[in-house]
Amino acid sequence: MAGQVQRQTGVALWRQIADRIRQAISAGAYDETGMVPPETVLAQQFGVNRHTVRSAIAALAQEGIVRAVQGRGTLIERKERLNFPITRRTRFTAGIGEQARAMRGLLLDHGEERADEEVARWLKLRLGAPVIRMETVRKADDRPVSCATAWFPADRFAGMPAAYEKTESITRAFADLGLSDYVRATTQITAAHADAADLAALELTPGAIVLITKAVNTDLEGVPVQYAISRFSADRVQFTIEN
Amino acid sequence: MAGQVQRQTGVALWRQIADRIRQAISAGAYDETGMVPPETVLAQQFGVNRHTVRSAIAALAQEGIVRAVQGRGTLIERKERLNFPITRRTRFTAGIGEQARAMRGLLLDHGEERADEEVARWLKLRLGAPVIRMETVRKADDRPVSCATAWFPADRFAGMPAAYEKTESITRAFADLGLSDYVRATTQITAAHADAADLAALELTPGAIVLITKAVNTDLEGVPVQYAISRFSADRVQFTIEN
DNA sequence: TTTAAATGTCTATTGATATAGACAACTATA
DNA sequence: TATAGTTGTCTATATCAATAGACATTTAAA
Structure with a gap:
């Protein structure tokens, strides 16, 4: 110190x-x-x-x-920094688990669009294939922890936005849509200064640091079901990778 | 923008x-x-x-x-970011591999000391057990990528500093000391603004961001052989976790 | 009820940060 | 060789950030 x-x-x-x-x-x-x-x-x-x-x-x-x-x-008054384990079975809500009383996921925006080069590569789709995009914010005890943009193959998960809005959880939304289990295939982590959008979404002050993850989840057959770019307030979160 | x-x-x-x-x-x-x-x-x-x-x-x-x-x-003049995969077989030098022409690890300082509470916990040693401490800087093409403090159980790895200075690689130093293989057990990742020591070691300017990892490597029997705190220039590195 | 220890408020001064405008110096190109 | 577009330098001014010191106010404990 x-x-x-x-x-x-x-x-x-x-x-x-x-x-x-x-x-x-x-x-x-x-x-x-x-x-x-x-x-x-x-x-x-x-x-x-x-x-x-x-x-x-x-x-x-x-x-x-x-x-x-x-x-x-x-x-x-409050001491924070949630620990977020990254494993093959990474789950945001369950991962934070007992570290916070109330976990919520809020849907900010969503829409159907065509996969660009990056999204197509990660989801193993053709360039221009239809995908569902969702913008979300996740909160622990009413404090924003991360904001994310997620893409799903539109043919399998057209009902994702509605399911997420109802359940406030990706895991439960997948379950609602008939996918009872999924695994984390890849997670990429970088850090950067928060940009203007982060500052607003995560209620940060300029100069704050965000941890950025790009992650792919697949079903048990290894078929990609979700690609997400998440931005976490570095002051409030740390990651742990257990091998 | x-x-x-x-x-x-x-x-x-x-x-x-x-x-x-x-x-x-x-x-x-x-x-x-x-x-x-x-x-x-x-x-x-x-x-x-x-x-x-x-x-x-x-x-x-x-x-x-x-x-x-x-x-x-x-x-x-320059836009780069090395990708550093984190897996059960994480190796710094091999991990960067073909992304840079020349990888070097330099030993700045070393010594034998007693394990404090944190080091003892990660290495599963008694509080106060003898450990070897090494301060290193790793460079890719002569640009500093990370600086690290690493601890090793002194009874097994007393020759570590000499071996590292000779081989410029943890993997090769372990091999020299008779440990032909090891695995990454745990990696914790956070981010923060670079402190004065980081600025000097990584040739950064104030306000820069560092990605901080705390990692434990074990031998194939699961016995901890190394605990390291590494600080990476966030501008030059990103991590990838493959599950 | 004192007293020590802590936060709260005020004034004053200095240096860093940001704005504003004018003009010089240099480069590439029409 | 002009000229438009760009970075470099200078002066001036206003505001924010940081230091310095003095003293008031509140709390908890002697």
Whole structure:
């Protein structure tokens, strides 16, 4: 937690410090007291003025992560970073499972379109084959965790948007459409700064980092049933791959 | 590419714009011309002053991604991203394989120490058990791709630093020490802004993103032989998980 | 009821960030 | 060889970010 902050990088010190404290909270660094260290201590640790620390804490309070109480200290309200296992049987809702009380998947938009080169390659379809596209946001305890664009072969899964809207889960939607089981074939992971669409969908602030996955699910015969590009708030999620 | 930048968020406009342009370059948005659009056009797209765009381009030029030529425009110098497959048989050097001409692993520092709680847990050792620690940097075609801290059980792999320095590869070093095969047991992936140590080791500029993996390799009996924390430049690497 | 420790508020100053406009210098091309 | 289009440089101004110090207010514990 010591490592210094960096100046003149285009990222304000108060934001760097806010990010570091958020990360320390989610790593459990302050679990003993349930409080963030006093402002004067943090200021010394980071080598900055107390007012700069106050700006960082104000930002975290705005996010609902901490609550400053005059005379007592700064209390931790919520500590996050969901662990998302990636296996052959990766399931978003079940994967998060007990880490959050309420998991929801919301359908933002959908439509039928023609597979472009990328979608066709992953779904092993002809270029221009009809596919169902869905834009979704997934939330844990009402906080957005990821937003995704998913494509499905239109001939098999025309009812996907309706099923997803009803069940709020890909797994249950597949089941509704007669596909009782599926497996994760490939997952590609990169990271980038959140773009404007991410900021809006995931309720982030500029400079935030998103983990981006491109994933293919297949049925038990190995036929692709879904290709999805998902964008996760890096502050709220980590991935674990068990081999 | 249109979406607006955001003000008063602790992230300077020039940095938001630099990040967006970098992303657009690696997505191939300017492949037709091999050049970034003129400063005046970018300024209008982002809704900022031309001088702000110039600051962003100066940062990208510093990274070696673009080169501005008076009278002509701003040329794209480099757009790359190595793919790093993560499987049960993950090998760094072989994994990058044909994507780069020359792969090298450099030993920066090493020593014997006592396992702390984290290292002991992953390597399934007693707290305080002796371990070998190695700090390494891996380069593809002389560009740093990742830096890592790795721990090995000291009783089995006391010769690791010497073997790694000679072979420049974990796989070959293990082979030298009598371990002809090993498998990847667990990989955890997160992302964060590069810290000062990353900037130096990976030759990055402040604000850059690193993908962080925590990984355990075991021998064929499932006994942990290595625990490593690696930090990859997100601009240069992506991961692929095949199940 | 003190007192120590913590957050809250205020003023002042400096440096980084962003805007605005004008013009110079260079390149490619008509 | 003009000329349009582009990057480079300069001055000036306004706002945000960060530092510095002083003191008020609240809480919990001695």
